[in-house]
Amino acid sequence: QVQLVESGGGLVQPGGSLRLSCAASGSISRIPAMGWYRQAPGKQRELVATITSGGSINYADSVKGRFTISRDNAKNTVQLQMNSLKPEDTAVYYCTYGLAYWGRGTQVTVSS
Secondary structure, three states, rough: EEEEEEEEEEEEEOOOEEEEEEEEOOOOOOOEEEEEEEEEOOOEEEEEEEEEOOOOOEEEEOOOOOEEEEOOOOOEEEEEEOOOOOHOOOOEEEEEEEEEEOOEEEEEOOOO
16 A cells, blocks of 8 residues: 655746655555656546656656656655646646556646
């Protein structure tokens, strides 16, 4: 049983930056990957980025070069640094642990 809590969402202008954080607690294993997905209204939930306990990273093509995911295994946290934000990045961002556990989401809105 794992609990995930996201933080760091908010309203930002196009071209701006936000940093999302996720803290995991409960029965923690270092084997599963952790990562971020997002879902905009009327759209499917989609991959943003994932990172394994060993540091292997996968990004969606739409965020490569703009977003950076990182993980602290000792603290069971994962972060997503988002730069050069675009309106199409607007969504609820969800932290996941092994695709089996999910946070409740944090809203990111990119608008002028």
